[in-house]
Amino acid sequence: MFSFLKLGFTAFGGPVAHLAFFREEFVVRKKWVTESDYSEIIALCQFLPGPASSQVGLTIGLSRAGYLGSIAAWLGFTMPSAVMLLLLALVYSNYGDIIPSGLLTGLKIVTVAVVAQAVWGMSRSICTDTTRITIMLFSAVSLLLLQSIYAPILVIFVAGIFGVLLFKPALDSTKSDLIFSISRFSGAVWFLIFLLLLFGLPMLQLVVNQPIIDVISAFFRSGSLVFGGGHVVLPLLENEMVKTAWVSKEAFLAGYGATQAVPGPLFTFSAFLGGVLNGPISGIAGGLLALFSIFLPSFLLVYAILPFWQNVRTKPRVRAALVGINASVVGILFAALYQPVFVGGVSGTNDFIGAIVAFGALMYWRLPPWLVVIAGGIIGALIL
Numbered sequence: 207m208f209s210f211l212k213l214g215f216t217a218f219g220g221p222v223a224h225l226a227f228f229r230e231e232f233v234v235r236k237k238w239v240t241e242s243d244y245s246e247i248i249a250l251c252q253f254l255p256g257p258a259s260s261q262v263g264l265t266i267g268l269s270r271a272g273y274l275g276s277i278a279a280w281l282g283f284t285m286p287s288a289v290m291l292l293l294l295a296l297v298y299s300n301y302g303d304i305i306p307s308g309l310l311t312g313l314k315i316v317t318v319a320v321v322a323q324a325v326w327g328m329s330r331s332i333c334t335d336t337t338r339i340t341i342m343l344f345s346a347v348s349l350l351l352l353q354s355i356y357a358p359i360l361v362i363f364v365a366g367i368f369g370v371l372l373f374k375p376a377l378d379s380t381k382s383d384l385i386f387s388i389s390r391f392s393g394a395v396w397f398l399i400f401l402l403l404l405f406g407l408p409m410l411q412l413v414v415n416q417p418i419i420d421v422i423s424a425f426f427r428s429g430s431l432v433f434g435g436g437h438v439v440l441p442l443l444e445n446e447m448v449k450t451a452w453v454s455k456e457a458f459l460a461g462y463g464a465t466q467a468v469p470g471p472l473f474t475f476s477a478f479l480g481g482v483l484n485g486p487i488s489g490i491a492g493g494l495l496a497l498f499s500i501f502l503p504s505f506l507l508v509y510a511i512l513p514f515w516q517n518v519r520t521k522p523r524v525r526a527a528l529v530g531i532n533a534s535v536v537g538i539l540f541a542a543l544y545q546p547v548f549v550g551g552v553s554g555t556n557d558f559i560g561a562i563v564a565f566g567a568l569m570y571w572r573l574p575p576w577l578v579v580i581a582g583g584i585i586g587a588l589i590l
Contacts, residue, residue, distance in 0.1 A: 207278035207279070207282045208282065209231060209232075209282070210263060210267070210278070210282030210283040211281075211282035211283075211285075211286070212231075212282075213227050213228070213231060213263075213282070213283055213469075214282050214283045214284065214285060214287065214470050215286045215469060216469055217283070217469045217470060221257070221258050221259040221471075221472075224259035224262075224263075224471070225258070225259055225262060228244075228259070228262055228263065228266070229244060232244070232266055238266060238269075238270060239266060239269065247262050247265050247266065248262060250265065250515050251265065251508075254504075254507050254508065254511060255430060255431055255432050255503070255507065256429060256430075256503055256504040256507060257432070257439075257471045257472065257473045257501075257504060259283075259471055260280065260283065260284065260471045260473065260501065260504055261504050261507075261508055263279045263280065263283045264277075264279050264280045264504065264505065264508060265508055265512070266279060267279025268386060268388075268509075268512070269386060272387055276505070276508070280501065280505075283470060283471065284470060284471060284473075284474060284501070286468075286469060286470055287465075287468040287469055287470030287471070287474040288470070288474040288477040288493075288497050289477075291461070291464065291465060291468060291474055291475065291477045291478040291481075291493075292477045292478065292480075292481050292490065292493040292494075292497075294461070294478060294481075295461065295477070295478045295479075295480070295481025295482045295489075295493060296489060296490070298457060298460070298461070298478075298481075298482055299481065299482050299488065299489070306586075306587040308586040308588070308589065309583045309584075310456065310460045310586070311557070311586045312463075312560070312582040312583045312584070312585055312586020312587065313459070313460050313463030313579065313583050313586065314456075314460060314463060314550060314551035315551050315552065315557050315560040315561050315564065315582060315586065316463055316466070316561075316564045316578055316579050316582035316583070317459055317462050317463040317466070317547055317551055318543070318547050318548055318551045318561040318565075319561050319562075319564035319565040319568055319578070320463075320466050320564075320568065320575055320578075320579070321440065321539065321542065321543050321547045322543055323565065323575075324539060325536065325539050325540050325543050326569070328535075328536045328539065329342065329536050329540075332532050332533055332536050333533055333536055337372055337533075338529070338533040341365055341368055341369075341530055341533040341534055341537065342533045342534065342536045342537040342540065343537060344365075344537065345361045345365060345533070345534040345535075345536075345537025345538055345540075345541070346537035346538070346540040346541040347537075347541075348360075348361050348364075348537075349361055349441065349537070349538055349541040349542075350541050350544065350545065353449075354445075357445070358431060358442050358445065358538055359431055361534055361537070361538060362431060362531055362535070364534075365530040365531050365533065366527040366528075366530050367527075367530070368530045369526045369527040369529045369530020369531060369533075370523050370527050370530070372526075372530065373526040373529040373530065374522065374526060375522070375525045375526055375529055386512045386513070388512050388513050390513040390514065392509070392513070393509065393511065393513035393514060394510070396506050396507075396509040396510040397506070397507075397510035397511075399506055400430070400503060400506040400507060400510060403426055403502075403503075403506075404426070404427065404430050404503075407423035407426060407427070408423055408427070410423075411423055417485055417487050418487060418495065421480070421487055421492065421495055421496060421499065422495065422499045424446040424447070424450075424452075424499075425446070425476055425480075425495075425496045425499035425500040426499045426500070426502060426503060427442075427446070428443050428446055428476075428500055429473070429499070429500035429501060429502065429503040429504065430503040430507075432535075439473060439475070439500075440462065440542045440547070441538050441539070441541060443458075443475070443476070443479065444458065444542065444546050448546060451484065452479075452483050452484055452485065453479055453482055453483060453484065454484075455546055455550045456550070457482045458546065458550075459547065459550050459551055461475060461478035461479060462475055463579055463582070463583070464478065464579070464583075466575045466576060466578075467575075467576040467579040467580050467583075468576065469576075473500055473501060474497065476496040476497050476499075476500040476501075477493040477494070477496060477497045479496055480492035480493040480494070480495055480496025480497065481493035481496075483496075560582070560585075560586075564578055564582055567581075
């Protein structure tokens with residue numbers, strides 16, 4: 207746990223940077239896994255929906271010490287940023303009126319640059335041909351036109367179908383030497399639990415008027431449908447939180463900007479959102495409930511897929527569907543760049559200038575996101 211706790215305090219820079227930190231710590235220094243096994247773990251976690259770096263961490267923990275090892279790895283890597291963001295949520299909820307409005311404006315402006323950088327980087331690495339670009343654009347336009355909390359689910363599903371129809375990816379025949387103490391029966395049980403929660407919670411909401419069920423369902427659904435990295439959770443959470451008036455647009459964007467300034471996984475944004483919920487559940491209880499709910503699918507899916515991974519990864523249709531889904535998530539993030547990020551963060555020429563400068567700092571001056579976010583907040587507080 208202490209190895210992951212150290213990374214939880216120091217791993218800035220997003221999922222790709224997290225994977226580099228993990229490699230240095232567990233492949234090079236501690237030699238817990240081999241280079242080839244580490245590559246296989248990354249392939250597994252890219253196959254699954256959810257936060258890739260967190261899933262790599264809990265998979266390594268699982269390989270070292272079983273279920274308890276995976277939980278310890280997750281706690282160590284996640285808790286530092288989750289605690290920071292939950293404390294910020296409490297300050298925002300109780301003392302939001304004394305927080306300089308310029309600081310919040312600065313955070314929202316920088317958020318535009320951070321999401322734009324993510325869109326740019328993902329589009330260059332994922333959308334490498336006309337077909338993928340077409341799926342990306344179709345997904346972005348569809349999400350902007352379909353004003354529904356279920357729109358991202360529909361877009362991802364359709365993109366997977368197009369992937370099966372249009373792509374024939376090359377298969378990697380490399381065998382993995384990783385061995386996990388999870389039987390196929392246990393894997394099937396974990397997957398059944400995942401499906402029961404994914405489809406059962408919305409059905410339970412129809413017959414039970416209980417805010418706790420609503421919160422668990424919203425965050426569980428968001429954690430279950432994110433392909434392509436933590437940034438892609440933004441439109442899903444915006445659909446679940448802002449459009450339902452659970453969280454104000456101002457709080458949503460300010461919290462997302464603050465998330466860029468802390469280490470650890472971007473999914474800990476959920477702790478902030480849970481802490482500022484409008485309703486009977488908020489504060490520490492809301493933050494912990496949201497955090498647990500959004501990460502629970504990652505545990506269930508990793509436990510479910512590991513016993514079957516070696517066979518599943520070679521299926522042509524599965525690989526083809528993932529090609530379409532990956533292109534689709536770029537389009538989903540593209541749509542989120544406009545609404546709510548740009549619409550909520552840029553209200554005039556000066557704001558747009560700030561977003562351009564922040565984008566340049568990230569893309570061309572190669573400054574770390576946490577530094578740009580902190581600088582944006584300070585500058586906003588001083589001059590806006």
